[in-house]
Amino acid sequence: MTFPTPAVVFPPDQAGTPGTRRSPAETLDRRGPIGKPKEGRPLGGGCADGTGGGCADGRPMDRQVAPGQLDGQEAAGILEYARASVDPELRRAIDSLPGSMRRIALYHFGWEHADGTPAAGNAGKAIRPALVLTATGALGGQHAAAVQAAAAVELIHNFTLLHDDVMDRDTTRRHRPTAWTVFGDADAILAGDAMQALAQRLLAEDSHPASQAAAARLASCVVELCEGQHADTAMEKRGPAEVTLDEVLAMAEAKTGALLGCACALGGLYAGADEEDVDALDAFGREAGLAFQLIDDVIGIWGDPSRTGKPAGADLIARKKSLPVVAALASGTPAATELAELYGVPYEEGELERTVLAVERAGGRDWAQLQAADRMSRAMHELSRAIPDPEAAGGLLALAEFVTRRSN
Amino acid sequence: MTFPTPAVVFPPDQAGTPGTRRSPAETLDRRGPIGKPKEGRPLGGGCADGTGGGCADGRPMDRQVAPGQLDGQEAAGILEYARASVDPELRRAIDSLPGSMRRIALYHFGWEHADGTPAAGNAGKAIRPALVLTATGALGGQHAAAVQAAAAVELIHNFTLLHDDVMDRDTTRRHRPTAWTVFGDADAILAGDAMQALAQRLLAEDSHPASQAAAARLASCVVELCEGQHADTAMEKRGPAEVTLDEVLAMAEAKTGALLGCACALGGLYAGADEEDVDALDAFGREAGLAFQLIDDVIGIWGDPSRTGKPAGADLIARKKSLPVVAALASGTPAATELAELYGVPYEEGELERTVLAVERAGGRDWAQLQAADRMSRAMHELSRAIPDPEAAGGLLALAEFVTRRSN
Numbered sequence: 001m002t003f004p005t006p007a008v009v010f011p012p013d014q015a016g017t018p019g020t021r022r023s024p025a026e027t028l029d030r031r032g033p034i035g036k037p038k039e040g041r042p043l044g045g046g047c048a049d050g051t052g053g054g055c056a057d058g059r060p061m062d063r064q065v066a067p068g069q070l071d072g073q074e075a076a077g078i079l080e081y082a083r084a085s086v087d088p089e090l091r092r093a094i095d096s097l098p099g100s101m102r103r104i105a106l107y108h109f110g111w112e113h114a115d116g117t118p119a120a121g122n123a124g125k126a127i128r129p130a131l132v133l134t135a136t137g138a139l140g141g142q143h144a145a146a147v148q149a150a151a152a153v154e155l156i157h158n159f160t161l162l163h164d165d166v167m168d169r170d171t172t173r174r175h176r177p178t179a180w181t182v183f184g185d186a187d188a189i190l191a192g193d194a195m196q197a198l199a200q201r202l203l204a205e206d207s208h209p210a211s212q213a214a215a216a217r218l219a220s221c222v223v224e225l226c227e228g229q230h231a232d233t234a235m236e237k238r239g240p241a242e243v244t245l246d247e248v249l250a251m252a253e254a255k256t257g258a259l260l261g262c263a264c265a266l267g268g269l270y271a272g273a274d275e276e277d278v279d280a281l282d283a284f285g286r287e288a289g290l291a292f293q294l295i296d297d298v299i300g301i302w303g304d305p306s307r308t309g310k311p312a313g314a315d316l317i318a319r320k321k322s323l324p325v326v327a328a329l330a331s332g333t334p335a336a337t338e339l340a341e342l343y344g345v346p347y348e349e350g351e352l353e354r355t356v357l358a359v360e361r362a363g364g365r366d367w368a369q370l371q372a373a374d375r376m377s378r379a380m381h382e383l384s385r386a387i388p389d390p391e392a393a394g395g396l397l398a399l400a401e402f403v404t405r406r407s408n
Numbered sequence: 409m410t411f412p413t414p415a416v417v418f419p420p421d422q423a424g425t426p427g428t429r430r431s432p433a434e435t436l437d438r439r440g441p442i443g444k445p446k447e448g449r450p451l452g453g454g455c456a457d458g459t460g461g462g463c464a465d466g467r468p469m470d471r472q473v474a475p476g477q478l479d480g481q482e483a484a485g486i487l488e489y490a491r492a493s494v495d496p497e498l499r500r501a502i503d504s505l506p507g508s509m510r511r512i513a514l515y516h517f518g519w520e521h522a523d524g525t526p527a528a529g530n531a532g533k534a535i536r537p538a539l540v541l542t543a544t545g546a547l548g549g550q551h552a553a554a555v556q557a558a559a560a561v562e563l564i565h566n567f568t569l570l571h572d573d574v575m576d577r578d579t580t581r582r583h584r585p586t587a588w589t590v591f592g593d594a595d596a597i598l599a600g601d602a603m604q605a606l607a608q609r610l611l612a613e614d615s616h617p618a619s620q621a622a623a624a625r626l627a628s629c630v631v632e633l634c635e636g637q638h639a640d641t642a643m644e645k646r647g648p649a650e651v652t653l654d655e656v657l658a659m660a661e662a663k664t665g666a667l668l669g670c671a672c673a674l675g676g677l678y679a680g681a682d683e684e685d686v687d688a689l690d691a692f693g694r695e696a697g698l699a700f701q702l703i704d705d706v707i708g709i710w711g712d713p714s715r716t717g718k719p720a721g722a723d724l725i726a727r728k729k730s731l732p733v734v735a736a737l738a739s740g741t742p743a744a745t746e747l748a749e750l751y752g753v754p755y756e757e758g759e760l761e762r763t764v765l766a767v768e769r770a771g772g773r774d775w776a777q778l779q780a781a782d783r784m785s786r787a788m789h790e791l792s793r794a795i796p797d798p799e800a801a802g803g804l805l806a807l808a809e810f811v812t813r814r815s816n
Contacts, residue, residue, distance in 0.1 A: 197630035
């Protein structure tokens with residue numbers, strides 16, 4: 001079964017346009033006069049349902065955006081630029097750690113093998129640092145000034161990964177054994193603790209006028225991430241009928257949306273944006289994060305294993321209370337009753353197709369796709385409040401598009 | 409077996425002098441003209457060996473201190489004052505946490521029972537907040553300005569306790585079941601993570617000019633605490649002959665000395681002290697912390713169970729590589745060989761007395777007591793560099809005395 005691209009906010013990119021593509025640094029920094037729309041690529045907002053002029057929930061689209069810019073290759077360029085900008089700062093920070101904490105951090109970031117020999121590095125997609133730098137650039141700030149903040153956000157993300165892997169007993173991360181499987185629980189916990197401290201130290205040692213406000217915001221975000229992870233693990237222990245859709249949405253916002261929002265907010269702070277704009281950037285990142293989570297959960301059920309790298313229906317087999325599943329369970333349909341029965345007992349060989357169908361018939365898939373589209377629409381609305389110039393906002397939209405379409 | 413007061417830096421306090429004792433707030437704040445020594449309480453420095461005029465290692469005593477002030481009751485008053493000052497700030501910070509993180513933190517601090525009903529609170533002795541506030545006052549700063557910093561240090565201390573208890577599988581803390589035994593590993597880890605974040609948020613939201621430097625210093629300290637805890641757990645897995653005295657001392661400094669030093673340093677920063685004085689205060693706290701650890705380890709072997717609340721020889725039975733044990737093992741004496749043989753295999757019923765004697769005959773007890781006295785002497789030396797006025801330094805010395813004499 002393959003996962004069709006969900007109904008998305010923008011028409012898919014027609015084609016790359018070689019020669020006209022900006023360099024990532026330009027893309028990140030392009031605050032300026034509103035660019036003239038390119039021929040054949042009209043500026044046009046739209047909603048998830050593709051109706052264009054307004055949103056399904058009746059909210060008007062209060063601005064127009066430039067969909068032509070939002071192709072995956074542009075986002076890939078931004079991510080590559082962010083990775084290249086932030087890695088030296090990350091390396092410097094991690095190299096300042098004492099022996100064993102350094103070794104675990106270098107392993108986790110893919111810069112060393114388990115035996116301490118150098119590795120090529122696979123520190124992930126750098127989405128969060130890219131959001132920091134892109135938001136700064138979009139608001140007229142300098143990337144160079146925000147690199148420490150971007151590295152701090154990346155360290156926080158990775159500290160939570162280290163700890164989550166211990167708690168969830170996950171054994172693989174970025175195609176390698178997780179740190180706790182190599183160094184033990186205690187050292188993985190300690191390395192995570194040290195990485196949280198390192199993130200805060202980067203901001204505390206940063207002389208930028210926004211660094212202290214950024215530190216407060218990042219610390220609040222960590223608290224939210226902790227609550228999100230708590231809610232996630234607590235929910236998995238409860239029966240399928242005991243979990244409400246609001247709870248799962250709140251958990252996903254805390255666990256996934258909060259740090260994406262915080263990354264955007266920090267970018268705003270480093271560009272000297274006012275509180276209202278910073279909050280709007282935060283909301284943009286949160287909504288995009290929720291859209292991402294919804295689509296990720298859809299992929300977890302209907303994704304093509306050859307594309308996702310995960311076995312088909314892994315989330316259903318593990319009886320995970322993902323967003324489409326909880327929506328299906330809450331639908332009050334006969335399929336919901338069937339699904340609740342299936343989820344009430346452990347998975348049995350051969351039940352997968354029936355479970356997938358039950359979620360689908362109970363409306364779980366449609367709900368998740370519409371909800372994702374609605375969240376993206378809200379994200380765009382928030383973004384337009386903070387950055388009314390569509391040209392300037394293009395990089396952030398490209399990133400939001402990238403994370404919510406990552407099955408492609 | 410009772411633990412005799414080790415050879416100490418100061419003659420024991422003669423007697424409480426009712427009516428002449430300062431209020432804790434006065435004690436904390438008394439920077440001013442050098443006070444005239446009281447009748448019968450001559451200012452007098454001294455070394456661990458009680459010789460008075462100089463130190464065993466040949467370093468001269470470069471100043472005189474006022475031993476008469478350093479009684480346990482004065483320290484107890486300071487601690488009580490610190491607890492009363494910092495608790496409202498701590499409560500406010502913890503009350504700002506979302507539901508489950510708040511519940512675990514309130515339980516850990518003794519403000520709630522496991523079922524969420526209110527409890528009287530037993531958040532420990534507040535030694536670290538007391539060091540922050542006393543150092544600030546001693547250098548002419550205002551306590552009120554440093555209360556957030558004091559609460560931040562206390563949160564960091566408690567975050568490490570939460571995590572250490574998970575790693576060490578300790579089941580009792582402050583006479584109550586540890587948080588992980590009540591809420592599970594994952595939630596105890598998450599509550600610790602949230603408390604580290606909360607500590608940094610307190611400093612980031614603090615408008616005091618020293619708050620950012622304090623945040624950087626506290627973050628560096630957390631990294632050191634992590635390395636110390638790593639070294640501790642790693643050492644316990646190694647054979648008794650594989651651990652050197654330097655390693656155990658470095659571990660104890662990182663695990664115990666670093667945060668006591670950081671607390672003093674933050675107090676200095678909040679009083680506007682220069683870097684040199686701040687570093688000297690840090691060194692004072694570290695050395696006092698090491699003295700504390702040495703004496704704590706001595707108590708762990710020779711302490712009176714009715715006073716310590718621990719069963720006699722618990723550390724030896726658990727084959728813990730405490731400082732006196734490692735010193736004994738490194739002594740090259742026949743008793744060291746005997747001890748190594750005992751430590752090479754798990755404890756067997758009835759062996760305790762033989763083990764205690766082996767440590768004693770190999771010189772472990774004498775070494776630890778001399779070392780503790782030497783560390784206290786170094787602590788005093790560092791303190792006198794930062795705060796040459798003995799009257800002003802009295803509160804800090806009283807606290808150092810208190811922590812290193814807690815068996816009494």
